[in-house]
Amino acid sequence: MLLAQGAARAEFLTNDPLRSPLVPSLEQQLEARINNGTRGETRDRADLFMAEANGQLRRGAPTQAIALWEQAYDFYRQANDETGMGRALDLIGLTQGELGQLAPAEDALRRRLAIARDQNDYRGQIFALNNVGTLLLRRGFAPQAERSFQEAERIARDVADIDGQGISLSNLGLAAARQGQHGRAVKQLEQALVFRQRSRDPPGPGHDPQPFGGFLPRP
Numbered sequence: 165m166l167l168a169q170g171a172a173r174a175e176f177l178t179n180d181p182l183r184s185p186l187v188p189s190l191e192q193q194l195e196a197r198i199n200n201g202t203r204g205e206t207r208d209r210a211d212l213f214m215a216e217a218n219g220q221l222r223r224g225a226p227t228q229a230i231a232l233w234e235q236a237y238d239f240y241r242q243a244n245d246e247t248g249m250g251r252a253l254d255l256i257g258l259t260q261g262e263l264g265q266l267a268p269a270e271d272a273l274r275r276r277l278a279i280a281r282d283q284n285d286y287r288g289q290i291f292a293l294n295n296v297g298t299l300l301l302r303r304g305f306a307p308q309a310e311r312s313f314q315e316a317e318r319i320a321r322d323v324a325d326i327d328g329q330g331i332s333l334s335n336l337g338l339a340a341a342r343q344g345q346h347g348r349a350v351k352q353l354e355q356a357l358v359f360r361q362r363s364r365d366p367p368g369p370g371h372d373p374q375p376f377g378g379f380l381p382r383p
Contacts, residue, residue, distance in 0.1 A: 210239035210248055217255070226259050233259075250279040250288065261299060270299040290316045290328035294335055301339055310339040330359035 217232035233252045240248035257272035273295045280288030297312030313335040320328030333356035340349035 204243055206239050206243040207245055207248070210236045210243060210245070210252075213239065214248075214252065221255075221259065226263055230256055230259055246279050246283055250276050250283075250285075253279070257295065261295075261302075266299050266303050270296060270303075273299065286319055286323045287325060287328065290320050290325060290332065293319070294331055297335055297339070301335075301342060306339050306342040310336065310343075313339055326359050326363045330356045330363065332356075333359060 213232050213236035217229040217236060220226075220232060221229040233256045237249055237252035237256070240246075240252060253272045253276035257269045257276060260266075260269035260272060273292055277289060277292035277296060279285075280292050293312050293316035297309040297316070300306075300309035300312060313332050317329060317332035317336060319325075320332055333352050337349045337352035337356060340346075340352060
């Protein structure tokens, strides 16, 4: 939900900057489909593991889901399917982050970032950098998190990704707040709202509509 600038100031003051959500949400990722045209037995096995993992997560078994996604990742790697690898890593990292396993979640999402860079997937880079930064922020590494958000914002600005700019500026505001720089934090959060209001499209994959707080939604 978009907020007026005055409301954003009040919202910022009452929320914990360490509770910024990861993007995209687990529900968005579970509903995603990979349509990259690849075929073959190895790819089909990877898809089966992905489907079973998604079912395990919906049944409340995230640890089992992570193990199955890791197997799916291995099969996608054997099939040279980077799109599938990236999606598996997203789900692994998002779920580990929700479980509080922040260091392994960061590792998974950094690997996802590397794939996005290999594919020249700018939107994937924007979201991965924001996710890595969010995990760093939760671990108490605010300056490092800020650098990750800054890189995400630069890429979003270069490719004119309005949603990406809004998310990145929101997170930059949270990083500034964590470092006690409240004036800069409010300014960046207000700038983020401008980009959210300029967005002509509804939130797409990777765009959580509530950037100011909350945990990942459970499927």
